[in-house]
Amino acid sequence: MNLQEIGKRAKAAARLAARLSTNEKNRILRLVADALEADTAALLAANAPDVVNATNDGKNAAFIDRLTLTEARIATMARDMRNVAALDDPVNEVMEMKTLPSGITVGKKRVPLGVVGVIYESRPNVTADVFGLCFKAGNVAILRGGKEAINTNTAITNTCRNALAENGLSPDFIQLVEDTSREGALEMMRLTEYLDVLIPRGNGGLIKAVVENSRVPVIETGMGNCHIFVDASADLDKATRIILNAKTQRPGVCNACEKLLVHRAVADSYLPAVCKALADAGVELRGNRAAADICADITLVPPEAAEWHNEYLDLIIGIAVVDNLSAAIDHITAHSTGHSEAILTESYANAQTFLQEVDSAAVYVNASTRFTDGSEFGLGAEIGISTQKLHARGPMGLRELTSYKYIVYGNGEVRG
Amino acid sequence: MNLQEIGKRAKAAARLAARLSTNEKNRILRLVADALEADTAALLAANAPDVVNATNDGKNAAFIDRLTLTEARIATMARDMRNVAALDDPVNEVMEMKTLPSGITVGKKRVPLGVVGVIYESRPNVTADVFGLCFKAGNVAILRGGKEAINTNTAITNTCRNALAENGLSPDFIQLVEDTSREGALEMMRLTEYLDVLIPRGNGGLIKAVVENSRVPVIETGMGNCHIFVDASADLDKATRIILNAKTQRPGVCNACEKLLVHRAVADSYLPAVCKALADAGVELRGNRAAADICADITLVPPEAAEWHNEYLDLIIGIAVVDNLSAAIDHITAHSTGHSEAILTESYANAQTFLQEVDSAAVYVNASTRFTDGSEFGLGAEIGISTQKLHARGPMGLRELTSYKYIVYGNGEVRG
Numbered sequence: 001m002n003l004q005e006i007g008k009r010a011k012a013a014a015r016l017a018a019r020l021s022t023n024e025k026n027r028i029l030r031l032v033a034d035a036l037e038a039d040t041a042a043l044l045a046a047n048a049p050d051v052v053n054a055t056n057d058g059k060n061a062a063f064i065d066r067l068t069l070t071e072a073r074i075a076t077m078a079r080d081m082r083n084v085a086a087l088d089d090p091v092n093e094v095m096e097m098k099t100l101p102s103g104i105t106v107g108k109k110r111v112p113l114g115v116v117g118v119i120y121e122s123r124p125n126v127t128a129d130v131f132g133l134c135f136k137a138g139n140v141a142i143l144r145g146g147k148e149a150i151n152t153n154t155a156i157t158n159t160c161r162n163a164l165a166e167n168g169l170s171p172d173f174i175q176l177v178e179d180t181s182r183e184g185a186l187e188m189m190r191l192t193e194y195l196d197v198l199i200p201r202g203n204g205g206l207i208k209a210v211v212e213n214s215r216v217p218v219i220e221t222g223m224g225n226c227h228i229f230v231d232a233s234a235d236l237d238k239a240t241r242i243i244l245n246a247k248t249q250r251p252g253v254c255n256a257c258e259k260l261l262v263h264r265a266v267a268d269s270y271l272p273a274v275c276k277a278l279a280d281a282g283v284e285l286r287g288n289r290a291a292a293d294i295c296a297d298i299t300l301v302p303p304e305a306a307e308w309h310n311e312y313l314d315l316i317i318g319i320a321v322v323d324n325l326s327a328a329i330d331h332i333t334a335h336s337t338g339h340s341e342a343i344l345t346e347s348y349a350n351a352q353t354f355l356q357e358v359d360s361a362a363v364y365v366n367a368s369t370r371f372t373d374g375s376e377f378g379l380g381a382e383i384g385i386s387t388q389k390l391h392a393r394g395p396m397g398l399r400e401l402t403s404y405k406y407i408v409y410g411n412g413e414v415r416g
Numbered sequence: 417m418n419l420q421e422i423g424k425r426a427k428a429a430a431r432l433a434a435r436l437s438t439n440e441k442n443r444i445l446r447l448v449a450d451a452l453e454a455d456t457a458a459l460l461a462a463n464a465p466d467v468v469n470a471t472n473d474g475k476n477a478a479f480i481d482r483l484t485l486t487e488a489r490i491a492t493m494a495r496d497m498r499n500v501a502a503l504d505d506p507v508n509e510v511m512e513m514k515t516l517p518s519g520i521t522v523g524k525k526r527v528p529l530g531v532v533g534v535i536y537e538s539r540p541n542v543t544a545d546v547f548g549l550c551f552k553a554g555n556v557a558i559l560r561g562g563k564e565a566i567n568t569n570t571a572i573t574n575t576c577r578n579a580l581a582e583n584g585l586s587p588d589f590i591q592l593v594e595d596t597s598r599e600g601a602l603e604m605m606r607l608t609e610y611l612d613v614l615i616p617r618g619n620g621g622l623i624k625a626v627v628e629n630s631r632v633p634v635i636e637t638g639m640g641n642c643h644i645f646v647d648a649s650a651d652l653d654k655a656t657r658i659i660l661n662a663k664t665q666r667p668g669v670c671n672a673c674e675k676l677l678v679h680r681a682v683a684d685s686y687l688p689a690v691c692k693a694l695a696d697a698g699v700e701l702r703g704n705r706a707a708a709d710i711c712a713d714i715t716l717v718p719p720e721a722a723e724w725h726n727e728y729l730d731l732i733i734g735i736a737v738v739d740n741l742s743a744a745i746d747h748i749t750a751h752s753t754g755h756s757e758a759i760l761t762e763s764y765a766n767a768q769t770f771l772q773e774v775d776s777a778a779v780y781v782n783a784s785t786r787f788t789d790g791s792e793f794g795l796g797a798e799i800g801i802s803t804q805k806l807h808a809r810g811p812m813g814l815r816e817l818t819s820y821k822y823i824v825y826g827n828g829e830v831r832g
Contacts (some may be wrong), residue, residue, distance in 0.1 A: 100794050104783050113805050158599035182743045196805050240703035245830035355823050367520050367826025377522050389529050389612050389819035390633045391807040403693025403805035407771050412654035
């Protein structure tokens with residue numbers, strides 16, 4: 001089906017999705033979860049050729065792992081969908097209602113965004129996860145996954161669509177774009193008549209391409225060049241525990257620590273210890289001149305190197321010795337992607353300054369940047385982590401998949 | 417100065433603006449208001465050649481009127497700036513702070529958007545108004561007004577910049593783009609490195625051009641093809657008063673009523689009366705076949721005519737007789753720009769259905785669409801009226817010029 005037709009169907013379905021009651025949405029989500037489990041054999045069968053093709057194409061082991069479905073992973077998709085059913089429904093909440101001097105009573109009512117487009121890569125669980133979150137927030141989803149997962153994504157989408165249709169609902173609450181070409185992606189980015197928002201999920205190149213080419217409003221997600229600054233007054237035992245967690249607990253994700261800044265006053269005493277702990281955990285050490293001078297295991301990275309701006313997404317860390325808090329904030333301001341940054345300090349004043357002046361989606365005192373996550377922040381689930389300032393910032397849950405409208409109750413009022 | 421340099425200066429100034437206390441911002445806004453009044457003679461002198469040039473270029477009377485500064489209008493600009501000083505400061509509000517199971521305490525802190533770009537036409541008061549609102553919300557402004565107002569805008573900007581500099585603040589909290597060419601506008605729309613948001617203010621063509629060409633996130637404002645639906649149970653005396661107000665009180669603005677839908681059950685009895693009232697007020701009547709059949713003063717507009725989608729911004733109204741509430745909602749869904757729509761009804765069920773199903777920025781029961789306005793909705797002032805769903809919808813006040821960041825207080829927590 002061409003994108004115009006997909007868009008038209010999505011727009012029509014969005015009116016229906018917005019009207020569903022919370023009970024009805026929850027019931028359907030549980031039925032779709034059941035259907036995913038019931039279709040396990042068919043989903044695994046659809047996944048097999050995708051895995052074979054990707055292997056033949058020479059994709060690396062991590063890619064194949066992300067692409068591969070297992071019975072356990074299908075069970076997780078179903079469990080996550082049931083969890084979404086259990087979350088509060090943000091739709092129809094009325095906020096800030098008040099009667100104004102003219103006599104009209106005005107409030108803001110939370111409504112679905114409408115049609116949500118998502119462009120992603122080859123993790124098939126995204127297909128089910130995005131549908132669950134979009135549907136619970138009263139939206140319809142147009143999904144465009146990676147070409148390597150096309151058979152798997154088609155099967156998952158069909159399971160969802162069949163479950164919807166069997167329960168008397170529009171199957172078009174979820175549609176998959178079959179054209180996985182680059183041209184198809186560009187066309188999707190221009191579907192302004194039908195898409196209310198476009199969310200790219202994937203590597204930096206994918207996100208950049210969407211931000212630069214989309215005419216549909218975009219929410220930029222996920223790039224995380226996250227910094228931890230060890231202040232002169234830091235509790236150094238806590239610091240090492242936090243740094244190890246933030247760097248090594250899951251190095252391939254966007255909230256992992258990529259850069260370590262150390263206050264000059266504690267660099268001589270602390271750097272050798274933290275570097276040893278990181279190296280023991282298998283982390284490759286790179287750093288600026290002052291850091292390399294203190295610790296011989298650190299490979300020099302010149303100040304102008306692009307990597308001060310980039311994510312490693314690997315067991316590598318960039319270390320810079322900085323003169324003071326102000327220099328740390330300047331470094332972060334110059335190099336951060338605006339995701340997550342932490343200060344480790346026992347100074348009240350420095351903690352407050354850092355929280356105030358660092359302008360990132362999540363700013364921490366004395367905790368691991370790994371907490372930047374919808375579940376950890378109490379949102380229940382997330383569709384992505386926004387690194388832009390418009391609409392939503394940081395982990396985006398169900399509420400961030402909504403808009404609002406003003407509702408006005410009058411009694412014949414006119415404007416004077 | 418070129419746009420790259422303007423952007424760089426704005427970015428640097430934004431860090432300073434975000435740190436200002438509310439008292440400091442209010443004090444400065446009052447000083448800038450004083451400076452605008454003190455510079456009245458210079459501002460009028462700068463405005464004179466703009467008015468002469470526009471007159472020589474054959475601009476119409478309405479254009480010249482919007483362009484022309486007077487002592488009273490400068491006083492209004494100053495008064496509006498003092499009013500903004502008196503509004504609550506949205507910045508630094510902390511929302512939804514709670515301690516989560518892991519032990520971290522997480523809240524959302526309201527922060528400025530950063531660098532706000534505004535592309536507008538030839539109403540010089542916009543220059544001062546936008547600066548006042550942006551500054552109060554901790555943002556810096558890059559302004560690009562119409563070429564016809566360049567001397568006036570330069571003078572207003574200089575008054576603001578001088579007042580800032582004289583009080584020890586960065587003059588770059590407000591910068592005017594001197595290049596008013598089309599290419600300059602396109603370059604501004606690609607200033608993604610420096611602009612956090614771009615807000616177009618002006619006619620439909622300007623807004624469309626920005627939405628289609630901008631790579632910077634845009635907030636679409638102001639197009640209003642607003643509908644009023646007279647239900648079968650409407651209080652018809654109230655209806656006529658509301659319709660006359662919505663159509664004629666200020667026909668050239670975006671919240672004026674452009675289309676009137678009348679339930680078939682009351683069309684025969686009510687249409688002649690409301691048409692007479694509208695015609696007596698100088699309104700030209702156009703309508704669909706069913707409406708024209710009832711009232712001979714109505715000029716026929718075929719169903720496929722573009723004007724069912726468009727704003728008149730003039731003393732013209734499009735009238736359609738519709739079969740029922742559902743047909744009215746379908747007509748609105750198909751033709752609305754998503755600005756403001758009203759139902760006039762005494763039916764509880766129909767009022768609730770209309771509020772639920774019409775997806776516009778402001779949805780009314782029994783009141784004039786003319787109330788869609790930042791002041792009337794209790795926001796104090798507005799920078800525009802958003803007709804998109806992302807970030808902000810409807811009148812945008814100070815709070816809509818902010819974003820938020822998550823702040824996290826920990827005590828050594830790591831993720832398990």
